[in-house]
Amino acid sequence: MRLVEMLIKLASGTTHEGWLGVNVPPELRARLRLLHRYIRPDDLAEDGIERDPHITVAFGLDKELPEDKVSQLLKLPRGARIKLGGLNMFQNPDSDVLKFDVDSEDLQRIHKQIEKEIGIPGKTFKDYNPHVSVAYLKKGSKLEKYKALERMLKGKEFQADKIRLTLGDNKYE
Numbered sequence: 527m528r529l530v531e532m533l534i535k536l537a538s539g540t541t542h543e544g545w546l547g548v549n550v551p552p553e554l555r556a557r558l559r560l561l562h563r564y565i566r567p568d569d570l571a572e573d574g575i576e577r578d579p580h581i582t583v584a585f586g587l588d589k590e591l592p593e594d595k596v597s598q599l600l601k602l603p604r605g606a607r608i609k610l611g612g613l614n615m616f617q618n619p620d621s622d623v624l625k626f627d628v629d630s631e632d633l634q635r636i637h638k639q640i641e642k643e644i645g646i647p648g649k650t651f652k653d654y655n656p657h658v659s660v661a662y663l664k665k666g667s668k669l670e671k672y673k674a675l676e677r678m679l680k681g682k683e684f685q686a687d688k689i690r691l692t693l694g695d696n697k698y699e
Contacts, residue, residue, distance in 0.1 A: 542648025544587030546640070547580040548603050548633070549688035550658055554610075554679060555579055558660065561678050565661050569671075571621035573662035580690065581608065581628055581656050584640045586648030589694035595644050599691050600698055602639065606632035606686040610658065613676035615669045621662040624672060626679055628656035632686075 550558070562575050583603055591599075611627030637654045640646060691698040 542586050542588055544589045544591065544648075544691070544693040545585040546583045546587065546599050546603070546691045547689065548583060548606065548608070548686040549690065550579040550581070551684050551687070554682060554684065557678050557682075558658075561660065561675050564675055565624075565663075565672065569663050569667055571662040571664050573621060575661050576659040579658050579660075581630075581633065581658055581686075583633055583637055583656070583689075584646050586646045586650060587640075587693065588645070588647055589696075591644070591693055596691065596693070596698065599640065599644065600689065602636050603633070603686045603689045606630060606636060607683070608633065608686060609683045610679050610681065612680055613660070613669070613673055614657075615663075615667070616657075617665070618662070620665075622665055622667045624660040624663055624667075624669075625657040626660065626676070628658060630656060 558576075558579050565575065584599075587599075608628055608630045611629050613624065614627055615622050615624055617623070633656050634654065637656075641649070688699065
């Protein structure tokens with residue numbers, strides 16, 4: 527996020543930037559680091575390589591959640607079954623995001639449960655499409671250039687064991 531965007535958000539006093547995520551296990555993180563070696567540096571946007579691979583379960587949580595809701599969130603994703611799909615892209619205002627799709631009925635169910643029971647007041651996308659970001663590429667990048675790399679992770683399965691909840695300056699694992 528650019529400095530100007532951060533200052534605007536701070537000035538607006540928004541409290542809906544909390545998020546809950548599932549960590550990618552160490553063996554898949556290692557494969558991602560290998561994959562990163564094949565991304566051309568001149569293709570990278572300002573945000574570059576994703577150094578903290580995770581799957582966001584809910585973004586836009588209120589940073590001022592009561593303790594009982596925090597406890598509820600921390601219990602939800604454990605044990606969720608996750609399968610990595612193909613390598614794709616989506617567009618952000620400043621970059622094209624290279625990412626692996628995620629197939630997980632468990633995460634879909636958990637996201638809906640959070641939305642219903644806790645609320646996601648700062649939700650930025652209508653539909654929940656879980657993914658693992660790989661890198662932030664310059665606008666107009668071609669997916670075909672990197673599509674062959676998907677074999678490094680496509681089809682890999684794991685269960686969520688390590689989760690993260692970030693609510694402002696408060697971080698929980």
